[in-house]
Amino acid sequence: MTTTNAPQTQPPRAVRRLGDRLFAGSARGAGVLILLVLAGVAAFLVIDAVPALVAPAREVPGGRGVLPYVGPLLFGTVLAAAIALVVATPLGVAIALFLTHYAPRRLATGLAYVVDLLAAIPSIVYGFWGIVWLAPRLVPFYRWTEAHLGFLPFFAGPASVTGKTMFTAGLVLAVMVLPIITAISREVFAQVPTLHREAALALGATRWEMIRMAVLPYGRSGIIGGAMLGLGRALGETLAIALVLSVSAGTVTFNLISSTNPSTIAANIALQFPESSGIDVNTLIASGLALFLVTLAVNVIARAVVNRRADFSGAN
Amino acid sequence: MAKRIDISDLNIYYGDFRAVADVTVSIEPRSVTALIGPSGCGKSTFLRSINRMHEVLPGARVEGKVSMDGQDLYGPDVDPVDVRRQIGMVFQRPNPFPTMSIYDNVAAGIRLNARKMKKSDLDALVERSLQGANLWREVRDRLNRPASGLSGGQQQRLCIARAIAVEPDVLLMDEPASALDPISTLAIEDLMTEMKERFTIVIVTHNMQQAARVSEQTGFFNLSAAGQPGRLIEFNSTEKIFSNPDEKATEDYISGRFG
Secondary structure, three states: OOOOOOOOOOOOOOOOOHHHHHHHHHHHHHHHHHHHHHHHHHHHHHHHHHHHHHOOHHHOOOOOOHHHHHHHHHHHHHHHHHHHHHHHHHHHHHHHHHHHHHOOHHHHHHHHHHHHHHHOOOHHHHHHHHHHHHHHHHHHHHHHHHHHHOOOHHHOOOOOOOOOOHHHHHHHHHHHHHHHHHHHHHHHHHOOOHHHHHHHHHOOOOHHHHHHHHHHHHHHHHHHHHHHHHHHHHHHOOHHHHHHOOEOOOOOOOOOOOOOEOOOHHHHHHHHHHHOOOHHHHHHHHHHHHHHHHHHHHHHHHHHHHHHOHHHOOOO | OOOOEEEEEEEEEEOOEEEEEEEEEEEOOOOEEEEEOOOOOOHHHHHHHHOOOHHHOOOEEEEEEEEEOOEEOOOOOOOHHHHHHHEEEEOOOOOOOOOOEHHHHHHHHHHHHOOOOOHHHHHHHHHHHHHHOOOHHHHHHHOOOEHHHOOHHHHHHHHHHHHHHOOOOEEEEEOOOOOOOHHHHHHHHHHHHHHOOOOEEEEEOOOHHHHHHHOOEEEEEEEOOOOOOEEEEEEEEHHHHHHOOOOHHHHHHHOOOOO
16 A cells, blocks of 8 residues: 555645745754753753652651752742742833833933843842842841731741841842843833824823723733743842842741741752752752743743733734 | 814924914814815824824924814813813724723723713613614624724724714714725715714815715815925815815816826
């Protein structure tokens, strides 16, 4: 039944130019390469994490097994990133709105340039800034919150005297992700068609009402996308956290202003890896696998949120 | 309530460039006034200056007087937002809010004006507006679907429903049918004839048959050369403009002997 010659019933093939074939081939190759790299990283993480997962609990650092080791780190990672997003998202959207709809054009161009520049500053610089400048200046604020808002679990205290707290770390991360969220929001806000903005204005909308009717709904998926990119940077940030946060292994607490804090996965790997060997390394890799999975989950959820109202996105 | 618009010595600028010069005209209530003329002659600019949409563009400004039933629309204490709530506008390209449902598009203007409205009253008003735009029967069973799913002609009628839902005094239409097929165009024209009982309608059009079909008054805009401001050459009853215009330029334009 098999034929080596092309069957005669095959439809005539469309003429394809060499250039098209080359371009299609290289584009396909690039796409496949990305998938291969991703699969390679995932495979590495899983394979090297397995020894830690199957090892007896007492041989893992901390002596209580992988989950009790990774759990607090994961908690710290998510908490720091959450603080960063809660602070940076509204601020970034507000800055983007100011740049696109309120600021005079010349000022907007300059400011946008500065914001883009902020995104390019290496994280070690932010870390230094956080520890040398920001942390000491936040100490009085922590004392105040402990005294007046101490009934909230976030501000239970005792207030840190160095300012090296989860809250400081979250703020440093917020400053780091702010330019990302701002830049992407600004991009989508600037793309809102004039037609839609004029539709709102012609109905008698004020500028703020126009923004709420036309700009924010249109830019919604961009805001979410920017926040997710920012979250990616916040989750993976290493050096700034390693510098700013004063950690105690195995802590799980919502207390944001004390000097007893969980570390984050990335910072913990950076601090522990040089002195690790054998099963310790496998445990660190297992924590890396956890970070990988969390990032993946965040992206899937964000995509689902964006797609839930795809009909209303304005893209059709 | 339909209102009368009086315009005197209106000059419209984009920065230093004068786009429209010395327009003086009165627009009658409860009628359709058509503005015709070649591209770039300032018809749309003039139209947008009536509801103060012109000044939305950076550097755009207006000199002269525009009043509606004696109320100065460019007075120092007049908020352009209030002007636009009284003078509705329909654009050349249909522009429903793509992020909103059909229902929310119609209700958008009402929600701006008076937040407190009972759901049943709002439902009734949305239905009435959609009926007024001859769209109700086509969308009644999909009011919560996105407006972007409608055809171009339906979208434009949705925009008309959105504009008339707030009961404006005047309705401005900037080439409302130029992006539509002949059947949708006919639907819009029939709608204008119905709506002029309730509103003052001003329409900009490139389609002279359309101007002749729907309007009572016609204004002809022209510019003497590129870079010169557009001027209102003649303003007369539509019948006179299309049969025996006063100006030679008008006759040349409508008979196709232009330029």
